[in-house]
Structure formats: C-alpha cells, structure tokens
Amino acid sequence: MLDDFMVRAALAGLGVALAAAPLGSFVVWRRMAYFGDATAHAAILGVAMALAFSMSVFVGALAMSLIMATTVSTLSGRGFAMDTMLGVLAHSALAFGLVAVSFLSGVRIDLMAYLFGDILAVSRGDLLVIWGGAALVLSLLAWRWQALLTATLSPDLAWSAGIDPRREQLVLTLALAVVVAVAIKVVGVLLIAAMLIVPAAAARPLAATPERMAAIATLIAGGSALGGLRLSFQFDTPTGPTIVCVAALIFATTALIGSGLRHRGAASD
Amino acid sequence: MRLIETKGLTVQFGRSTVLSNVSLALDRGEIVTIVGPNGSGKSTLLRTLIGAQKPARGEIIRRPGLRLGYVPQKLHIDPTLPLTVTRFLSLPRHHPAEATRAALEQAGLPDLRNRQMTDLSGGQFQRVLLARALLEKPDLLILDEATQGLDQPGSAAFYRRIEEVRRELNCGVLMVSHELHVVMSASDRVICLNGHICCEGHPEVVAQAEEYRAIFGTGTQGALALYRHEHNHAHDHDHDHGHAHDHPHSHEAAE
Numbered sequence: 001m002l003d004d005f006m007v008r009a010a011l012a013g014l015g016v017a018l019a020a021a022p023l024g025s026f027v028v029w030r031r032m033a034y035f036g037d038a039t040a041h042a043a044i045l046g047v048a049m050a051l052a053f054s055m056s057v058f059v060g061a062l063a064m065s066l067i068m069a070t071t072v073s074t075l076s077g078r079g080f081a082m083d084t085m086l087g088v089l090a091h092s093a094l095a096f097g098l099v100a101v102s103f104l105s106g107v108r109i110d111l112m113a114y115l116f117g118d119i120l121a122v123s124r125g126d127l128l129v130i131w132g133g134a135a136l137v138l139s140l141l142a143w144r145w146q147a148l149l150t151a152t153l154s155p156d157l158a159w160s161a162g163i164d165p166r167r168e169q170l171v172l173t174l175a176l177a178v179v180v181a182v183a184i185k186v187v188g189v190l191l192i193a194a195m196l197i198v199p200a201a202a203a204r205p206l207a208a209t210p211e212r213m214a215a216i217a218t219l220i221a222g223g224s225a226l227g228g229l230r231l232s233f234q235f236d237t238p239t240g241p242t243i244v245c246v247a248a249l250i251f252a253t254t255a256l257i258g259s260g261l262r263h264r265g266a267a268s269d
Numbered sequence: 270m271r272l273i274e275t276k277g278l279t280v281q282f283g284r285s286t287v288l289s290n291v292s293l294a295l296d297r298g299e300i301v302t303i304v305g306p307n308g309s310g311k312s313t314l315l316r317t318l319i320g321a322q323k324p325a326r327g328e329i330i331r332r333p334g335l336r337l338g339y340v341p342q343k344l345h346i347d348p349t350l351p352l353t354v355t356r357f358l359s360l361p362r363h364h365p366a367e368a369t370r371a372a373l374e375q376a377g378l379p380d381l382r383n384r385q386m387t388d389l390s391g392g393q394f395q396r397v398l399l400a401r402a403l404l405e406k407p408d409l410l411i412l413d414e415a416t417q418g419l420d421q422p423g424s425a426a427f428y429r430r431i432e433e434v435r436r437e438l439n440c441g442v443l444m445v446s447h448e449l450h451v452v453m454s455a456s457d458r459v460i461c462l463n464g465h466i467c468c469e470g471h472p473e474v475v476a477q478a479e480e481y482r483a484i485f486g487t488g489t490q491g492a493l494a495l496y497r498h499e500h501n502h503a504h505d506h507d508h509d510h511g512h513a514h515d516h517p518h519s520h521e522a523a524e
Contacts, residue, residue, distance in 0.1 A: 028349045029347055029349055029350045030347075031347070146360065146361050146362065146363070147361060149360060149361075150360045150361040152350070153344070153346065153350070153352075153357075153360065154341060154344055154345075155321065156316060156319065156321050156339065156341055157339060157341065157344075157360070157361075158361070159316075159319050159320045159321035160319040160320070160321075160337050160338075160339030160411070161337070161339075161361040161362075161405075162320075162337075163361060200349075201349070204349055204351065207351045208351050208353055208383070208385070209351055209352065209353055209356045210350060210351060210352065210356065211356075212351070213351050
C-alpha cells in the first residue's frame with residue numbers, strides 16, 4: 001500500500017494535520033501567528049545548513065526552528081515591541097536562508113520544494129519522521145493540556161495554581177519547532193503558519209469549548225489535506241498551496257455560518 | 270503555623286523599588302484588606318504572594334500544602350477562545366459536573382453552565398471567578414479588587430459572600446480594595462500600603478492613624494463612621510432574624 005505515492009502523500013498530509021491543528025489552536029488563542037511564521041521561516045536557514053554539512057534536512061530545520069522559537073519566546077517576556085521584532089526576525093531569517101542556499105554551489109536543490117513543499121515525493125522514511133513528530137506533539141499537548149489552557153487564559157491564574165506559565169510556553173515552543181520541521185516536506189516553510197492557523201480559525205465559530213475547537217480544527221485540517229491532494233492531482237496544481245486554499249475556503253464557509261448563527265442568536269434574544 | 274508570612278519582602282521592577290521591606294502574616298479565618306493609593310504596590314504584593322513576581326529580597330513562607338484561591342482584578346478572555354462557564358470552572362483541575370453546578374448555585378447564580386464566559390454580565394463574571402477559586406477549597410483566598418466594575422449593591426453582595434465563604438471554609442482572606450468604606454466594615458485587619466506598610470491593624474485604629482490620614486485624608490472619616498453604623502445594624506439583623514430583614518441597607522446588599 002505504501003508503494004503508492006498518493007497513499008504516502010495522503011498519510012503525510014494527515015500526519016501534519018493531526019499535529020498542526022491542535023497546536024494551531026493554541027497559536028490562535030495566544031496570538032502567536034507571527035511567532036509561527038518566524039519559526040517556519042527560520043527553518044529554510046536550517047535547510048541550507050543541513051545541505052551544506054550533508055546532514056538530514058529534518059535535523060537542520062528542527063535545530064534552526066528551535067533556536068528561533070526559543071529566541072522569540074525569550075524576547076517576548078522582555079517588553080520588546082513584539083510585532084515589529086517578529087516581523088524583523090521572520091523575514092530576515094527567510095532572506096538569510098535564501099541567500100545561504102544560493103551559496104551551495106554544486107548541490108542541485110529544488111528550492112521550490114522547501115518553500116512550497118513536495119508532498120508527492122514523501123518517502124517511507126519521511127512518513128516515519130512525520131508521524132513520529134505528530135505523535136510527540138500530540139502527547140506533549142495531551143499531557144500538559146489543562147496547564148497549557150490555564151496559562152493561556154491568564155499567567156497569574158496559572159501561578160496561583162502552582163503552574164509555571166514559562167514552562168508551558170516552552171512546551172508550546174518545542175511543539176512548534178517539531179511541527180515546522182515535519183511540515184516542510186508537506187506544505188513548505190512559506191505555508192506552515194497557514195496549516196497552524198487557518199483550520200483553528202475555521203473551527204472557532206463552530207466550537208463552544210477549547211477541546212471541541214481543537215477537535216474540529218483537526219477534522220478541517222485533515223479534510224483540507226485530503227481534499228487539496230485530490231484537487232491538485234485533478235487540476236495539476238502545486239499540492240501545498242492547494243491544501244491551504246481548501247482550508248481557506250472552509251474558513252470562509254464557517255465564518256459565514258458563524259455570523260448567521262450570531263445573527264439568529266441576537267434575533268431570538 | 271501561619272497560613273502565609275512574608276519577611277522583609279522587597280520587589281523591584283528594573284531599578285525602581287515597588288515594595289520595600291514588607292512583612293506581614295495571615296491566619297485562618299481572618300479577613301485582611303490592603304488599601305493604598307494607585308501605584309502603591311498592592312497588586313504587585315498579591316502577585317508576589319501567588320508566585321507570579323519574584324522578590325528581590327526577603328522571603329515568603331507558605332504553610333506546607335497551602336491551597337491558594339486567586340481572584341484577579343480582571344480577566345481578559347480572547348475572543349478566539351471558546352470557553353463555557355463549566356469549562357472555565359474546571360481549570361486548572363477537573364471537577365465533577367455536580368460540583369460545578371453546586372458552585373454556581375452557592376455563588377447565587379442561575380444555571381449558566383453552558384453560557385460563554387464572554388457573554389456574562391460584569392457581576393456574573395466576578396461571581397464565576399470567585400466560584401472557580403472556591404472549587405479548589407482554598408486555605409487562603411486572595412482577591413485583587415474583585416468588585417471593580419460592580420455597582421454598589423453588587424459589590425456589597427459580593428463582600429457578604431466573602432464573609433460567608435470565610436465562615437464556610439474557615440479560610441484566610443487577603444484582598445485589595447479601593448472601596449474604603451466597605452472594606453473598613455468587612456475586614457478584621459487593614460494594611461495600609463504605600464510602597465511599604467504605613468500602618469496596620471484594626472480598621473478603626475488604622476482609620477485614626479496619621480499615616481492613613483496623610484494618604485486618604487480625613488474626609489473619608491465621616492463616611493466611614495456612617496457606614497460602619499449601618500453595617501453593624503445589618504449585621505445584628507443577620508444574627509437575630511436570619512435574612513428576613515427590611516433595613517434599607519441590607520435590602521440593597523441582598524440584591
């Protein structure tokens with residue numbers, strides 16, 4: 001079964017969806033969208049280094065994502081103007097990464113594969129990495145769920161319950177770096193943040209609790225991955241961007257449904 | 270052993286000293302109120318006690334196994350975070366449905382369990398915050414201007430609820446308040462803070478203290494005496510006839 005590249009692609013997409021959607025819910029709740037971007041963009045620098053030193057691309061991307069995520073996470077506690085800081089870091093990481101890749105003479109790299117993903121070229125080994133990473137992220141989130149949610153709601157409430165919000169922030173930082181590293185192959189560094197945020201945002205109008213929002217986001221992300229894969233096969237479009245397009249259309253639909261629900265709610269009050 | 274005790278607590282933000290040499294202690298069954306002008310370090314003191322702020326010097330001694338209940342000044346819930354009242358009450362620990370229902374009932378709230386936190390009125394929201402803290406059966410309840418944004422009957426009712434809670438749980442209560450007249454009548458002890466502890470003691474003693482008057486002026490004195498009179502009145506009624514009283518003040522408070 002795994003011999004079929006379409007089956008491997010579908011499994012890869014589902015693996016990323018499974019990890020990215022619940023984590024993405026936290027990214028949305030904590031207003032860390034730019035944080036996801038900065039971490040993802042730093043990964044291209046990691047890819048360049050991995051190729052230069054003939055390391056595994058996954059390891060290189062993971063290392064750079066971790067460094068970027070930790071840097072941002074540390075700076076965020078120190079009163080910097082975060083949107084500016086993240087804008088600077090995200091785009092300069094991307095620029096340095098692209099320049100670094102251009103230095104790699106003799107190595108033929110398809111840069112597009114790292115920027116937009118290459119889900120149809122997923123190997124059995126890639127699948128193992130993706131599902132291993134997804135399992136790691138999901139178990140981290142499940143283990144810390146209550147504490148993460150409390151710290152997200154209010155750091156002071158967390159402190160008073162004996163939870164260190166900085167530790168919970170670190171858990172999210174780690175999870176984010178892992179998701180970025182495993183998602184490069186599927187959607188590419190430019191669109192990883194979309195896989196985190198769009199399904200979660202699309203789930204918001206349909207959910208009454210955080211758990212339901214994460215679950216619905218996972219369904220939407222999985223559906224987008226499979227739908228995008230199919231559509232890209234049918235219309236011969238790039239797969240990563242097609243997956244994100246499907247997710248965005250679902251977002252538009254639920255946003256409409258949501259405003260309809262609110263309207264009805266207001267009328268019946 | 271005291272519930273919580275601080276010795277020579279000094280807190281600094283960068284180079285500015287917000288609190289210097291604060292020593293205080295709290296026992297079970299005691300209601301202690303911290304008063305002080307804006308920027309006097311009241312909230313910082315509470316945040317230091319819950320562990321959110323590290324002191325530069327001094328120590329905090331908690332009774333081992335102390336359970337803290339904390340009611341923040343305000344709680345912003347991001348609109349992207351769906352949160353029903355039930356779900357909120359089960360943070361950070363899950364409680365059985367029966368317990369959360371009872372908690373709302375005791376807080377004097379209708380069955381709001383499936384309502385979104387963001388849809389509650391100001392008064393309901395504060396009561397839910399308190400109910401959540403109480404579900405943990407705290408030994409020490411810490412409230413940071415918990416009646417902010419409530420009207421007078423609302424905040425009077427809120428303070429009566431605090432007194433009930435103190436009786437039910439026999440917990441210590443430490444709160445910050447701006448509403449001097451209410452505070453004075455509801456507290457066993459008042460700590461007047463202005464970067465350091467200016468004065469401390471029984472409400473009447475503190476109200477007479479020079480340091481207190483220097484900060485709050487003598488103007489509040491009249492209102493204070495008047496209010497305390499009313500409060501004693503209502504209090505006696507409570508003891509003699511339960512809740513069936515018709516005193517105008519109590520009537521308001523029962524709202």
